[in-house]
Amino acid sequence: QQQVKQSPQSLIVQKGGISIINCAYENTAFDYFPWYQQFPGKGPALLIAIRPDVSEKKEGRFTISFNKSAKQFSLHIMDSQPGDSATYFCAASLGGYQKVTFGTGTKLQVIP
């Protein structure tokens, strides 16, 4: 049972464009929603995270939008750059011991 559904599986965006990755979750008890970025040969690294008491969080070119009623959240990458080419994972966790459930990942390619 996939508790966090992520789409699309892959994405090609032109340099300067907006990359959008969507996630949906089922468990309404989730209370922490991080996004991780993974480059080839490396482990994932935290990019940005949001709690459900806010609807949007922005850090530089990266924005998380959160819709609690729809149980959906998304990552927007503005002015996408070739250096943003990586695999992105959304995730959700319950409080307490931070058992994190990951989405299936989106491979982003930004072409010049």
Added chain:
Amino acid sequence: DVKVTQSSRYLVKRTGEKVFLECVQDMDHENMFWYRQDPGLGLRLIYFSYDVKMKEKGDIPEGYSVSREKKERFSLILESASTNQTSMYLCASSLAVYTEAFFGQGTRLTVV
């Protein structure tokens, strides 16, 4: 800088062997995790530990066990390796709830 170190980058083992994957973190983190990463399936939690000698099953614990005798070290054990355990294994640690999980670079295990 937080460092999570996995003992091997690449490992080849035979079916039926007992396999130990070691992970060490240097930041006195409470929580440690073992994930496996497979194409199209994202990261799936195998086991996690929130304290020395404490462990909890993740989503796919079958065929695995763990050991945490010291705070900085978390070992994943494949009791009798099988070909369907061929995968990338990622260790992570975090200080507390709602905080970033830091990942190691992964161990690519091939079971032949």
